[in-house]
Amino acid sequence: MPAVSPSRRQVLRLYKQLIKNANQFNDYNFREYFLRRARNTFKENKSVQDAAKLQSLFAEGQRDLGILKRQSIISQMYTFDKLVVEPLHKHGFKPST
């Protein structure tokens, strides 16, 4: 099968999805890490042109997205107190009016 490199649109969509799902983590440290990692990895590979390399990076990104989707749900199921550096009422939880 010839390597079909993903379109610009597909890559941007993957990036957006990774950021969105990383933001779903209830745990502060994991959330910050996966946001940082998504940003850095995409920035690092910004100028990759090789089709096969792009293909493998894209597949890896999709695997990571699957992990983020599953693990962010687990992180929402088992929650802990917010950290001392974390403002309350910002992510997901809204104060009852």
Next chain:
Amino acid sequence: MTRSTSVELLSRLSRVCSLRTRSSAVTILASQLARSYSSAAAAAVKLSDDVSLETHTDIQRAAREQAKTRAAASFTSPDAASSGTSALQHAYQENTGFGTRPIYLDMQATTPTDPRVLDTMLKFYTGLYGNPHSNTHAYGWETNKEIENARDHIAKVINANSKEIIFTSGATESNNTVLKGVSRFYKKTKKHIITTRTEHKCVLEAARAMINEGFEVTFLNVDSQGLISMKELEESIRPDTCLVSIMAVNNEIGVMQPLKEIGALCREKKVHFHTDAAQAYGKIPIDVNEMNIDLLSISSHKIYGPKGIGALFVRRRPRVRLEPIISGGGQERGLRSGTLAPALVTGFGEAARLINQEYSSDIAHVSRLSKKLVDGLLSIDHTSLNGSPDHRYPGCINVSFAYVEGESLLMALRDIALSSGSACTSASLEPSYVLHALGKDDAMAHSSIRFGIGRFSTEQEVDYVIKAISERVKFLRELSPLWEMVQEGIDLNSIEWSGH
């Protein structure tokens, strides 16, 4: 009968009666109230959908326990106890609008499990439950395949062959296997072991146990930087030395020993070289072939893997022989019998794979935060970094705050999870033996705190820690009469203390 009371009755009845002995009365009641019952049930289901399992952090426990022990110890001076507690209450400021869970900066004790590791492990708790040693059916084959993949990833980090990796329950077991196994195998001809004073407790205790079995053990001294002297090591090696065990990265001060030089010397003298790399594996570059390492202990939970598993690298060429501590079915080349835990092994393997993949970005991140933290902490007066500033793993920082007692600083830092040394000794008030070995006096050893930075630490956390430490150190020093004397220019060593 009103609706609400009958619902109550129904629920009470159904609690009393089990499904099998449900009486006809209940059935009648239930059919009469079918609508209200089903809506109540629906509400209950809906509620349980929303509820997440919240675990709260108890940050006041240590303070309560201390107050209790103080009260129990001294009925005579309740004033002192209460004034101490209120002082700590001032030192601990609660920021409203922020959470209460402490920042985790104790990465040498253990690290958080990476979500990607957990993701790998979950399928072994849900479907892939086969015994990896069962080779008669697919359940065994599939788990065995995953275990061998994990072994490959773990071996790759240190440039070893996957056949040289033995899974154990952790670095403590690996160290014990080496210290006891190698020396027992060679006990007829060789009776001497060399190690250092700054090793982890499990190496020191295992060596001590070998003294009882008739071995001689040399504990090498370290200099004020925490490094061993190659000359002293060379002089200590005797014809009957069977093992040299020197840790790669110290768990309390983060100092790296010159592994390559030690390896070359041991190979030249034909002595087995073991290194405890629990704190070094995946954090500093290690190549067992280039460094001539014969045995190497690894722990999974220091590299964001699951707790309860570790590994031991045992070189095959030239072959290292050791007597197993655990006898049994002959798994793991007969060196460590017992069924492997596939979930833990694959979690460990995934953690090692991530190390291979993320090594450069992790190191860059940790070094950047570490530099910031060191600069921030050393800008406080009368603080010093323990251990060598050059030969160190940047993620482990041990700083002494003179004229402040470490334990009281830790009490005042309830919003940061830190330790004054290794987790094994933090329960006792005994000063760290590692800092003692470096030639630090009791006061300095008491006033030192270890900071651990890892993959999941953030810049915001480091900023918070620098600010919090500067404030609390200043606060505690203002309480201290010693600090007052230092400010007045009195040399503390010139004081003759009375009453001792």
